[in-house]
Amino acid sequence: MTDSNPSTAVKRIAVIGGGVSGLSAAHHILELSDEQQQPVEVTLFESQPESGGWIGTIDQGDYLIDTGADMFITNKPAGINLCKRLGLVDQLISTDTRYRGALVLSRGLTVPVPLGFELMTPSRMLPMLRTPLLSLWGKIRMGLEYFLPRRHSSNGLDQDDESLAHFVTRRFGKEALTRLVQPLVAGIYTSDPEKLSLRATLPRFLDMERDHRSLIKAARHQKKAARSQSDATGARYGLFAAFKGGMQTLTRTLAERVSERGTILYEHCVTHVVPSAGGDMR
Ligand SMILES: Cc1cc2nc3c(=O)[nH]c(=O)nc-3n(C[C@H](O)[C@H](O)[C@H](O)COP(=O)(O)OP(=O)(O)OC[C@H]3O[C@@H](n4cnc5c(N)ncnc54)[C@H](O)[C@@H]3O)c2cc1C
Structure with missing residues (x-):
């Protein structure tokens, strides 16, 4: 001092x-x-x-x-x-929109992640129905997420944490975890989704469940809001940004x-x- x-x-x-x-x-x-x-x-x-x-x-x-x-x-x-x-x-x-998107290696082939699928939430139905990444049952199970109730936390607080794997399996089923979410999330966190805390890594998905009950519902809501925001404000960025000079x-x-x-x-x-x-x- x-x-x-x-x-x-x-x-x-x-x-x-x-x-x-x-x-x-x-x-x-x-x-x-x-x-x-x-x-x-x-x-x-x-x-x-x-x-x-x-x-x-x-x-x-x-x-x-x-x-x-x-x-x-x-x-x-x-x-x-x-x-x-x-x-x-x-x-x-x-x-660059020409190269945007992610591929998942499935049975020896690289398959594009369905359009509108962001980390764990589908916001467009048709690409989800068409993707060869999921079986028919896997698709039905994912779609059922729309009707699932919110989780009731054990201690009555919405701050309860759980692993990423537990959350995705609970909401979208095991197939969605292993064939879609795990490959995408592994690319970001390079760790075991059974050990990743959802609250520490991707808390917005917990918030989506809390606020909207269904993540599919929340994603559609957010998509609409983003569209009207971009209409209103003009310049928007994509989900990722970088610098021209690195x-x-x-x-x-x-x-x-x-x-x-x-x-x-x-x-x-x-x-x-x-x-x-x-x-x-x-
Ligand atoms: C290959 C790779 C790709 C990645 N891709 C992305 C990406 O695309 N997007 C993204 O958001 N994140 C990405 N990440 C993660 C991101 O780069 C890191 O989370 C971030 O750079 C960490 O920054 P930091 O300052 O917390 O730690 P660090 O970058 O580790 O910085 C810590 C600094 O502290 C110094 N230091 C440590 N100990 C001491 C000490 N005792 N005394 C003095 N100085 C000390 C170190 O020398 C270092 O400079 C990537 C990481 C890697 C490795």
């Missing part, structure tokens, strides 16, 4: 790690410092010679290669909002902004954090 008045006393804040999380946190602290007129001294510690963590872009000839994340999801507004605040919106691109655009810009008003100490590995007598950390 360098001032006795609490509102103007400089708060010293350390951020450990210069991946996208640490950089965004440091940047947001500086934003809040302006908003609340609270002076801060931000120091970010990064063990490597450069920031970005798992996010990195290599420029090789005609190609840009993202070595980690190559896009981010837009239906959670935080990512897009951060891009707006950083002035990066004009550098955003969405996926994902490192984001971490590089964040690092520049943080360095302008704070300090980034590269090659500084934090090994321990010790609380001092006054409650500060050393």
